[in-house]
Amino acid sequence: MSFNRKDLLGLEHLDKTEIQTIIDSARPFKNMFTRSIKKAPALVGKTVVNLFYEPSTRTRTSFEVASKRLSADVVNIATATSSVVKGESLVDTAKTLEAMKADIIIIRHTLAGTPELLAKNLNASIINAGDGFHEHPTQGLLDLYTMYEKKKKIEGLKVLLVGDILHSRVAKSNIWALTKFGAKVRVAGPPTLIPGKISELGVEVFYNLDEAIKDVDVINILRIQMERQQENLFPSIHEYVELYQLTKERLAKAKPDVLIMHPGPMNRGIEITSEVADCSSAVINEQVTNGIAVRMAVLYLLAAARKGENYVHSN
Numbered sequence: 646m647s648f649n650r651k652d653l654l655g656l657e658h659l660d661k662t663e664i665q666t667i668i669d670s671a672r673p674f675k676n677m678f679t680r681s682i683k684k685a686p687a688l689v690g691k692t693v694v695n696l697f698y699e700p701s702t703r704t705r706t707s708f709e710v711a712s713k714r715l716s717a718d719v720v721n722i723a724t725a726t727s728s729v730v731k732g733e734s735l736v737d738t739a740k741t742l743e744a745m746k747a748d749i750i751i752i753r754h755t756l757a758g759t760p761e762l763l764a765k766n767l768n769a770s771i772i773n774a775g776d777g778f779h780e781h782p783t784q785g786l787l788d789l790y791t792m793y794e795k796k797k798k799i800e801g802l803k804v805l806l807v808g809d810i811l812h813s814r815v816a817k818s819n820i821w822a823l824t825k826f827g828a829k830v831r832v833a834g835p836p837t838l839i840p841g842k843i844s845e846l847g848v849e850v851f852y853n854l855d856e857a858i859k860d861v862d863v864i865n866i867l868r869i870q871m872e873r874q875q876e877n878l879f880p881s882i883h884e885y886v887e888l889y890q891l892t893k894e895r896l897a898k899a900k901p902d903v904l905i906m907h908p909g910p911m912n913r914g915i916e917i918t919s920e921v922a923d924c925s926s927a928v929i930n931e932q933v934t935n936g937i938a939v940r941m942a943v944l945y946l947l948a949a950a951r952k953g954e955n956y957v958h959s960n
């Protein structure tokens with residue numbers, strides 16, 4: 646087994662073999678989902694803590710379900726009603742959880758680098774559930790898993806990421822994983838929402854969605870982050886919809902068997918029409934199901950690595 650790390654902080658520093666190990670380990674977990682008893686004893690006696698400083702539906706619930714399916718004890722910290730509001734620091738909060746014998750802490754935070762900070766200060770394993778604009782590794786992994794499942798390969802696939810690449814940790818994790826596996830990655834969006842140096846990561850940049858969409862195998866639509874509208878990064882939602890919304894008409898320019906993905910939460914009627922979100926090419930709900938299998942694999946592999954003597958620390 647090629648995964649021997651204490652933490653999962655991002656996909657940038659994982660090699661292809663480690664990512665492949667996670668994907669391969671997720672498959673038997675997904676097979677469990679059709680059984681009447683969807684549980685395995687792999688994490689009996691282990692404590693998993695969800696520490697989310699930002700809202701989440703999919704990732705937090707998915708980690709909770711994944712942990713419970715592996716028979717772990719799960720604790721969810723609602724930071725709004727915790728001692729965080731009294732000024733307790735992130736590291737002190739996490740060390741308090743570790744003092745209660747948390748084995749794995751899953752953190753989502755608005756600031757890039759917070760999972761790494763915890764990984765360096767704690768013996769517990771840390772999983773990054775999204776840190777600022779940096780990475781969302783388990784989303785990148787579940788997207789990769791879904792593409793594998795549907796297209797049977799990654800190498801040579803033309804994958805288009807559309808929208809707010811600048812603020813998207815999902816885009817970053819997708820790019821790191823897909824390029825390691827030989828996919829041809831395109832990004833498309835307004836120039837103000839595409840980082841200037843993104844092409845250095847080996848992706849092709851398009852500002853015209855109708856051009857970008859030609860011949861692609863997969864389209865991964867990113868959420869327009871409405872909370873960033875005050876930054877005036879594009880003139881108006883109306884203009885964004887005109888130029889970058891994924892519509893049935895635009896979809897006709899892609900391959901007939903194109904896969905439509907969205908990490909969620911979706912803004913229907915903005916980055917994607919309901920007609921496209923609900924069409925037979927869309928696998929948005931399957932991504933959610935696959936997210937549980939992939940997160941089970943990550944939890945399982947981290948717990949297994951902790952049993953070994955020589956697992957790789959992040960510091």
Ligand code: CP
Pocket residue numbers: 700701702703704705775781784908909910
């Ligand atoms: N895709 C994703 O991270 O969704 P949540 O914000 O609901 O967790």
